[in-house]
Amino acid sequence: MTYAFQAEGLVKRYGKTVALDGVDLAARPGTVLGVLGPNGAGKTTAVRVLATLLRPDAGRATVGGYDVVRDADQVRRRIGLTGQYASVDDDLTGTENLLLIGRLMDLRTAEARVRAAELLARFDLTEAAGRPARTYSGGMRRRLDLAASLVGRPEVIYLDEPTTGLDPAKRDDVWNMVRALLADGTTVLLTTQYLEEADALADEITVMDHGRVIAHDTPADLKRIVGGQTIAARPADPARLGDTEQILHEVSGHRPESPSRGVLTVPVPDDTAFTEAVRRLAAAGVTMTELSLRLPSLDEVFLTLTGHGADDRQEAGV
Numbered sequence: 001m002t003y004a005f006q007a008e009g010l011v012k013r014y015g016k017t018v019a020l021d022g023v024d025l026a027a028r029p030g031t032v033l034g035v036l037g038p039n040g041a042g043k044t045t046a047v048r049v050l051a052t053l054l055r056p057d058a059g060r061a062t063v064g065g066y067d068v069v070r071d072a073d074q075v076r077r078r079i080g081l082t083g084q085y086a087s088v089d090d091d092l093t094g095t096e097n098l099l100l101i102g103r104l105m106d107l108r109t110a111e112a113r114v115r116a117a118e119l120l121a122r123f124d125l126t127e128a129a130g131r132p133a134r135t136y137s138g139g140m141r142r143r144l145d146l147a148a149s150l151v152g153r154p155e156v157i158y159l160d161e162p163t164t165g166l167d168p169a170k171r172d173d174v175w176n177m178v179r180a181l182l183a184d185g186t187t188v189l190l191t192t193q194y195l196e197e198a199d200a201l202a203d204e205i206t207v208m209d210h211g212r213v214i215a216h217d218t219p220a221d222l223k224r225i226v227g228g229q230t231i232a233a234r235p236a237d238p239a240r241l242g243d244t245e246q247i248l249h250e251v252s253g254h255r256p257e258s259p260s261r262g263v264l265t266v267p268v269p270d271d272t273a274f275t276e277a278v279r280r281l282a283a284a285g286v287t288m289t290e291l292s293l294r295l296p297s298l299d300e301v302f303l304t305l306t307g308h309g310a311d312d313r314q315e316a317g318v
């Protein structure tokens with residue numbers, strides 16, 4: 001299989017800290033790899049290696065088949081990087097920032113101008129294009145940073161925690177941009193501390209903790225590792241709660257719980273029990289306003305994989 005980027009056995013030490021302890025990461029072209037992990041997991045370190053900014057102590061990584069150490073120039077031509085350490089120059093306007101990068105990328109002036117205008121429009125920054133970046137809001141800076149990383153039309157883009165600290169509306173903007181990048185055929189490596197984000201955007205998720213990969217799977221399969229799926233059911237007529245309860249009990253072998261008024265939930269081993277519940281409820285003439293099979297949240301997955309919640313620890317000084 002060919003990967004848009006691939007890292008194998010990456011090791012990086014800072015003194016006694018082992019930031020990367022044998023990390024494998026890979027994504028097929030045109031997909032999103034979500035790299036999920038708490039503070040200090042090693043996400044930024046891995047991105048920096050893949051972006052040729054940091055030499056690994058051991059292991060290797062390639063982008064488009066080019067080695068990040070031996071063929072760093074070839075790799076740089078194919079990647080865009082944005083994120084935690086924004087590349088935007090505060091004193092330059094939005095347009096000037098993009099033109100500067102265009103020049104660094106050897107675009108002709110006219111070409112760079114066209115590209116800058118196109119990207120500013122795409123990221124809804126046309127009106128602010130003539131203002132210094134220091135006058136931009138956090139969300140605008142984030143968008144300019146993302147635009148900057150796209151000037152060279154990268155095949156692979158690294159988004160290092162692109163939504164950390166953004167409010168939900170801005171976060172949705174970034175999510176939509178990621179989807180737009182995908183529509184263009186770009187391959188995306190997205191690091192995040194938000195389980196919901198990896199679930200929403202990623203084709204595959206690599207979970208990191210303490211410099212190690214502790215899981216790699218599709219979002220759905222990762223969630224299935226925790227095992228229990230749950231049926232949630234709400235009959236339209238509360239008078240049918242008793243019938244609903246009995247049917248759920250029979251198909252699952254468990255007594256349903258009621259987490260909120262009018263709703264019943266019950267754990268099931270697989271989706272055949274769900275199919276059976278649907279069939280029996282219909283046969284009994286119970287109309288439902290809600291009937292779903294829920295997977296556990298990625299938060300619960302993280303807890304299962306690491307024995308601690310994603311928020312339960314903060315590395316000192318990170």
Ligand SMILES: Nc1ncnc2c1ncn2[C@@H]1O[C@H](COP(=O)(O)OP(=O)(O)OP(=O)(O)O)[C@@H](O)[C@H]1O
Pocket residue numbers: 014017018019037038039040041042043044045046084193315317318
């Ligand atoms: N330049 C450095 N010098 C010393 N230690 C470092 C350096 N960069 C990272 N580390 C350490 O390496 C480990 C991994 O850090 P890294 O920044 O890769 O984590 P991260 O997953 O990106 O975390 P965050 O979510 O906080 O951004 C941490 O323990 C960090 O303190």
Ligand SMILES: [Mg+2]
Pocket residue numbers: 043044045084160161
């Ligand atoms: Mg980081």
